[in-house]
Amino acid sequence: MNQRLYQVDAFAEKVFSGNPAAVCPLSEWPSDHVMQNIAMENNLAETAFYVKSGDQYEIRWFTPAVEVDLCGHATLAAAFVLFNHENHEGDEIQFFSHRSGRLAVTRKGDLLTLNFPSDTIKEIAVSEDIKRGFDKEPKQAFKGKTDYLLVFE
Numbered sequence: 001m002n003q004r005l006y007q008v009d010a011f012a013e014k015v016f017s018g019n020p021a022a023v024c025p026l027s028e029w030p031s032d033h034v035m036q037n038i039a040m041e042n043n044l045a046e047t048a049f050y051v052k053s054g055d056q057y058e059i060r061w062f063t064p065a066v067e068v069d070l071c072g073h074a075t076l077a078a079a080f081v082l083f084n085h086e087n088h089e090g091d092e093i094q095f096f097s098h099r100s101g102r103l104a105v106t107r108k109g110d111l112l113t114l115n116f117p118s119d120t121i122k123e124i125a126v127s128e129d130i131k132r133g134f135d136k137e138p139k140q141a142f143k144g145k146t147d148y149l150l151v152f153e
Contacts, residue, residue: 006085007044008077021074022047023081029058032067040064048074050082056094057082059103069146070100076112079105083112119144126150 005024012018022042024035026049039047039062048071050057059078061071075095082088095103101117121142130150131137138150 003038005038005042006077006081007042008080010073010076010080019073020044021071021077023074023078024049025081025086026051035060035062036067038062046071046074048078050078050095053096056096059095059097060099061097067099070097070103070116072114072116075103076105076114079107079112079114083107119147121149 003024003026005022007020007022009015009018009020022039022044024038024047029035029049029051035047035049038049043064046061046063046068048059048061050059057078059075061068061074078095079093082093091107093105095105097103103117104115106113106115121144124141124143126138126141130141130148134150134152136152138152140151142149142151
């Protein structure tokens with residue numbers, strides 16, 4: 001299997017700084033097992049894989065151990081690769097993840113901006129498990145898709 005692989009330092013002004021991510025441009029999806037093994041061998045926090053699909057790119061992210069729902073710095077790294085090495089035309093890239101929805105990256109000069117998908121939160125009861133996790137008791141608790149938001153006085 002011949003595969004292009006890029007390593008990009010996101011949030012960096014110089015080499016060997018920032019937050020590194022691997023980026024694998026693909027023409028079609030390999031098996032999850034293959035992507036997991038590539039990420040494991042890269043041994044970086046995340047490896048982003050993307051496939052062009054119409055006017056957008058489907059994207060997935062893997063740590064060395066598991067697939068994750070979303071990774072901002074690896075998405076920015078993928079956009080950097082598309083803009084600078086893969087001849088993407090224009091100043092906006094639309095990504096889609098089946099786990100987290102639509103993400104858009106826009107370029108203005110050398111700066112990239114990532115628009116994250118929104119999450120809807122709902123208020124929940126402050127459970128005994130939540131109370132046990134903190135020295136102070138939260139006044140309110142909210143839950144999103146995968147995260148909690150706690151309000152303390």
